[in-house]
Each structure stands twice: as structure tokens, then as C-alpha cells.
Amino acid sequence: xxxxxxxxxxxxxxxxxxxxxxxxxxxxxxxxxxxxxxxxxxxxxxxxxxxxxxxxxxxxxxxxxxxxxxxxxxxxxxxxxxxxxxxxxxxxxxxxxxxxxxxxxxxxxxxxxxxxxxxxxxxxxxxxxxxxxxxxxxxxxxxxxxxxxxxxxxxxxxxxxxxxxxxxxxxxxxxxxxxxxxxxxxxxxxxxxxxxxxxxxxxxxxxxxxxxxxxxxxxxxxxxxxxxxxxxxxxxxxxxxxxxxxxxxxxxxxxxxxxxxxx
Amino acid sequence: xxxxxxxxxxxxxxxxxxxxxxxxxxxxxxxxxxxxxxxxxxxxxxxxxxxxxxxxxxxxxxxxxxxxxxxxxxxxxxxxxxxxxxxxxxxxxxxxxxxxxxxxxxxxxxxxxxxxxxxxxxxxxxxxxxxxxxxxxxxxxxxxxxxxxxxxxxxxxxxxxxxxxxxxxxxxxxxxxxxxxxxxxxxxxxxxxxxxxxxxxxxxxxxxxxxxxxxxxxxxxxxxxxxxxxxxxxxxxxxxxxxxxxxxxxxxxxxxxxxxxxxxxxxxxxxxxxxxxxxxxxxxxxxxxxxxxxxxxxxxxxxxxxxx
Numbered sequence: 125x126x127x128x129x130x131x132x133x134x135x136x137x138x139x140x141x142x143x144x145x146x147x148x149x150x151x152x153x154x155x156x157x158x159x160x161x162x163x164x165x166x167x168x169x170x171x172x173x174x175x176x177x178x179x180x181x182x183x184x185x186x187x188x189x190x191x192x193x194x195x196x197x198x199x200x201x202x203x204x205x206x207x208x209x210x211x212x213x214x215x216x217x218x219x220x221x222x223x224x225x226x227x228x229x230x231x232x233x234x235x236x237x238x239x240x241x242x243x244x245x246x247x248x249x250x251x252x253x254x255x256x257x258x259x260x261x262x263x264x265x266x267x268x269x270x271x272x273x274x275x276x277x278x279x280x281x282x283x284x285x286x287x288x289x290x291x292x293x294x295x296x297x298x299x300x301x302x303x304x305x306x307x308x309x310x311x312x313x314x315x316x317x318x319x320x321x322x323x324x325x326x327x328x329x330x331x332x333x334x335x336x337x338x339x340x341x342x343x344x345x346x347x348x349x350x351x352x353x354x355x356x357x358x359x360x361x362x363x364x365x366x367x368x369x370x371x372x373x374x375x376x377x378x379x380x381x382x383x384x385x386x387x
Numbered sequence: 388x389x390x391x392x393x394x395x396x397x398x399x400x401x402x403x404x405x406x407x408x409x410x411x412x413x414x415x416x417x418x419x420x421x422x423x424x425x426x427x428x429x430x431x432x433x434x435x436x437x438x439x440x441x442x443x444x445x446x447x448x449x450x451x452x453x454x455x456x457x458x459x460x461x462x463x464x465x466x467x468x469x470x471x472x473x474x475x476x477x478x479x480x481x482x483x484x485x486x487x488x489x490x491x492x493x494x495x496x497x498x499x500x501x502x503x504x505x506x507x508x509x510x511x512x513x514x515x516x517x518x519x520x521x522x523x524x525x526x527x528x529x530x531x532x533x534x535x536x537x538x539x540x541x542x543x544x545x546x547x548x549x550x551x552x553x554x555x556x557x558x559x560x561x562x563x564x565x566x567x568x569x570x571x572x573x574x575x576x577x578x579x580x581x582x583x584x585x586x587x588x589x590x591x592x593x594x595x596x597x598x599x600x601x602x603x604x605x606x607x608x609x610x611x612x613x614x615x616x617x618x619x620x621x622x623x624x625x626x627x628x629x630x631x632x633x634x635x636x637x638x639x640x641x642x643x644x645x646x647x648x649x650x651x652x653x654x655x656x657x658x659x660x661x662x663x664x665x666x667x668x669x670x671x672x673x674x675x676x677x678x679x680x681x682x683x684x685x686x687x688x689x690x691x692x693x694x695x
Binding site for chain 2: 218
């Protein structure tokens with residue numbers, strides 16, 4: 125319970141910070157859209173790429189000196205608690221010993237920008253705006269407290285590395301392309317293993333190292349087909365699922381005894 | 388043909404799984420055992436999570452032992468009273484096993500315990516069987532008669548109270564060791580994803596002195612009921628039974644078993660024991676090697692259960 129409250133608090137603080145920073149200088153508006161708001165994953169789905177389009181709308185308040193923009197797109201999938209464990213050699217064999225619990229971390233996380241994060245903003249802004257996998261907040265339970273740790277913490281880096289190996293965490297600093305100075309696009313690759321659920325897309329516009337404005341959109345990933353039906357019933361109706369499986373086993377055994385009856 | 392396994396969460400080749408089921412079925416038919424001790428490791432070796440392998444193989448064993456039990460029932464080779472007493476222990480053992488399985492899983496030590504149990508159990512049983520088979524072969528070579536049954540050598544087991552007469556097996560035996568055997572087999576079956584026939588049958592023959600006419604049929608009833616029960620419990624508590632995987636294994640398994648049974652009748656008993664011993668020993672050693680060599684990646688991630 126307390127972790128949820130803590131998260132909400134952080135969320136509110138962040139939202140307030142963004143608002144207070146953005147409101148007085150608001151002069152641009154972001155208009156975005158994804159190519160598909162509902163991605164269906166069929167049993168033979170082998171990965172897909174969504175496209176995010178958008179444009180920067182200037183208005184009268186826009187300083188005339190402002191010409192170049194930077195853009196950072198953050199896509200985060202449904203959140204879940206995850207445990208990272210480390211094996212160590214004990215008594216001659218490899219055993220899971222130490223572990224860290226990551227709380228409500230995104231199951232899918234992608235960060236895209238038009239150029240390297242350190243060229244877009246100062247390290248301080250990078251940290252505050254969570255630019256890059258090293259700066260994204262990944263809450264851990266450390267004893268009785270909740271905190272994120274330094275990016276080179278072995279558990280944090282192993283977590284990010286393992287998720288990246290499955291294509292579920294990614295960071296590409298050249299994925300966003302400006303077609304015109306105000307029109308941009310980026311691809312959002314979704315590998316075969318994407319978890320189902322709602323994906324939040326956050327688009328942040330920077331100019332001269334400062335956040336100018338931000339907007340959000342979302343899309344859903346749903347799985348369909350027999351496999352998904354099986355997986356859902358196993359989770360939601362364990363008893364019925366178990367009974368059906370056991371019955372299926374008995375039927376198979378019984379049929380085999382008829383087919384291969386020797387006497 | 389690729390197929391996505393819904394619970395194991397990986398794509399597999401249907402024909403590979405079918406072939407594995409048939410191969411294990413062949414071996415199990417040949418030796419008159421369930422074959423779980425081969426099936427579970429094979430699934431783990433091709434990349435299926437040990438927890439899913441254990442839970443799914445339970446239903447596969449249920450299928451093969453049911454077809455076996457039916458034919459033994461027709462031949463009146465099952466002792467219902469003995470089976471019932473074994474089951475009273477077996478059901479409790481299975482429940483304890485699934486509970487332990489869930490506990491170990493939440494501690495992150497399930498995979499290790501499965502591997503360790505396999506190493507200990509398989510190297511011991513395999514080694515003993517191999518040794519016993521080897522000695523039998525040597526004795527036959529030397530032309531020494533094998534004392535089939537040392538009559539009169541009643542051990543401590545036959546001094547226990549609560550004796551019951553098991554009519555079809557023609558034995559007079561205390562229920563305490565029978566319930567205990569059922570309990571142990573049910574427990575290790577649920578934790579390791581094996582029917583336990585390869586341990587149960589020697590125990591019943593050598594320790595409980597059950598005659599060979601009823602031993603296999605009766606042990607199959609225990610395997611059948613404990614595995615059906617284990618399937619149910621694994622499905623309810625851990626949601627790890629992969630029905631698609633289980634179905635492919637069953638189809639391969641029951642088919643392979645028929646051919647295995649025919650092949651088994653052509654091989655001499657001691658050679659069969661020697662081969663089975665070697666096979667069990669090999670699987671045990673494979674697990675031991677896996678534990679000792681440094682894993683490719685020291686870190687693993689798992690979604691914390693229940694959080695959705």
C-alpha cells in the first residue's frame with residue numbers, strides 16, 4: 125500500500141513540476157498521433173512497428189529566435205513488480221543468493237530522440253526529465269525504503285540489460301526524424317514478446333536545453349486467438365482449467381487404451 | 388511447424404515436442420515406468436521453465452498411466468485395497484509437495500531445488516540399478532542361480548502394528564509403511580514432475596514384498612491419482628500447467644509407449660535394468676554438470692507473482 129502512495133506522490137510532484145515549468149513559457153503545441161491505437165497480437169505475430177507522427181504548432185507567443193527543436197518520446201508498457209536475482213557460487217554450485225525487487229516498473233520501455241540526450245539538455249535536466257535508460261526512475265525496495273539507485277548499480281544494470289536483450293527496453297537517440305523543422309515521426313518497434321495492456325506515450329519538446337511543452341497519447345496491445353484464451357483461463361479460472369486439463373489427460377489415456385488394445 | 392505455448396510463453400516446434408513425447412513414451416513402455424524423470428529434464432533442456440515443465444508433465448503422466456491402468460485392470464493385476472491405502476498417503480504427499488513447490492518458487496530457489504533433487508535421486512537410483520543389473524548379468528554368465536525371494540527374512544517392516552490382509556496381492560502387511568511410501572512418492576512427484584514409478588516399484592517389491600503380478604498395476608493407480616491431483620493443484624495455485632504442451636506430449640507419449648512395450652519384451656530383464664540404470668544415471672549427471680559450470684548470465688528476472 126505504502127509503495128503505491130509513494131509512487132502517486134512522486135507522480136504528483138513530477139506533474140506539478142512539469143506544469144509549473146511549462147505553463148509560463150507555453151508557446152508551442154504538440155499534435156501527435158500513432159498509426160494504430162489497438163494492436164492485436166495473433167499466435168503467429170512476430171513483431172510489428174507502430175509509427176508516431178506529430179507536428180509542432182507555433183503561436184504568436186513563440187519567440188522568433190526559436191528555430192531548432194529537440195524531441196524525446198517515451199513509451200512505457202503496463203507496469204509490474206519484478207525481481208532480479210543474482211547467482212553466486214556456494215559449495216561448488218551456482219545458487220540464487222541476492223535479489224532486488226523492482227516496484228511497478230514498466231514491462232516495456234522505449235526512449236527515442238532525434239539526437240543524443242546529452243546534446244539535448246544538461247545532465248541536470250536529463251535527470252529531472254528522465255531522459256535515457258540511465259535516468260528513468262526504476263523504483264527498488266531497499267530494505268524498508270523505496271528508492272532508485274545509481275545507474276551503474278549491478279542489479280539495475282543487469283535488469284536493464286536483460287530487458288534490452290529481449291527488445292523490451294530500448295533507447296535510440298536517432299529514431300526521431302524531423303521531416304520538416306516542425307513535422308516529425310518515429311517508429312515504435314514492438315517485439316513478439318510484448319506484454320499486453322495499455323502503453324503510455326509521452327512526447328517532450330525541448331529547445332535550447334529546456335523543456336518547452338509535452339503531450340501524451342496511448343495505445344493498447346491485445347492478444348487474440350486460442351493461445352491467449354488458454355493463458356487467460358489458466359490465470360482466471362485455475363480450477364476449471366485444471367479440471368479440463370485433467371479430463372483431457374484421462375480421455376487421451378482412455379483413447380490410447382482403446383486404439384492400441386491388444387486383446 | 389512453430390506453435391506458441393501459452394503458459395510456457397515460448398514458441399516451440401510441434402514436431403520436436405511430439406518426437407520427444409514419443410521417445411520418452413517408447414522408453415517408458417519398454418521399462419514399464421511413467422517416464423516423467425526423462426520428460427521433465429528434456430523440457431527443461433530445450434528451454435521451458437522448470438516450474439512449467441514440472442506442472443505440465445504431471446498431466447502427461449496422468450494420461451499415460453491411465454491407459455496403462457486400464458489394461459492392468461482388465462487383467463485383474465491391480466490390488467484395489469493396496470492402491471487405496473497407498474493413495475491415502477499419496478494424496479497428502481501431493482498436497483504437501485505442491486505447497487513446498489509454491490514456497491520454493493516464492494523464495495526463488497525452485498529451479499535449484501528441482502535440479503538438486505534430480506541430481507541426488509537420479510544418480511542414487513540410477514547407480515544402484517546399474518550396479519544391480521551388472522551383478523545380475525555377471526551372475527548369469529557364471530551360471531549362478533539367482534535367489535528370487537529370500538523367504539522368511541521378515542524385516543522390521545513386518546513387525547509394525549495395524550496389519551491388514553491385502554487379498555489380491557496375498558500379503559499381510561502393516562498399513563504404516565504403505566501410507567508412508569505413498570506420501571513420499573506423492574511428495575517428490577509433485578515437486579519434481581515425475582510419477583515416481585521407477586522408485587515406487589523397487590520399494591514395493593523389495594521392501595513391502597508385493598508380488599510382481601500386482602506391483603506395476605497397483606503402482607500405476609497411485610501414479611494416476613497423484614498426478615491428476617497434482618495437475619489440479621498446480622493449476623489452481625501456480626497457474627503453470629501448459630495444456631497445449633501437455634496435449635502434444637500425451638499424444639506422442641501414448642503412441643511411443645505401445646512400441647516401447649513390444650521392444651521391451653524382446654530384451655532380457657537384467658539387460659533392461661542395466662540400460663535403465665544407465666539412462667537414469669546420465670540424466671542425473673547432466674543436471675549435476677549444469678549446476679557446477681558457471682552460468683552464461685548470473686542474473687535472472689522474474690515477474691513477482693500475483694501483482695498481475
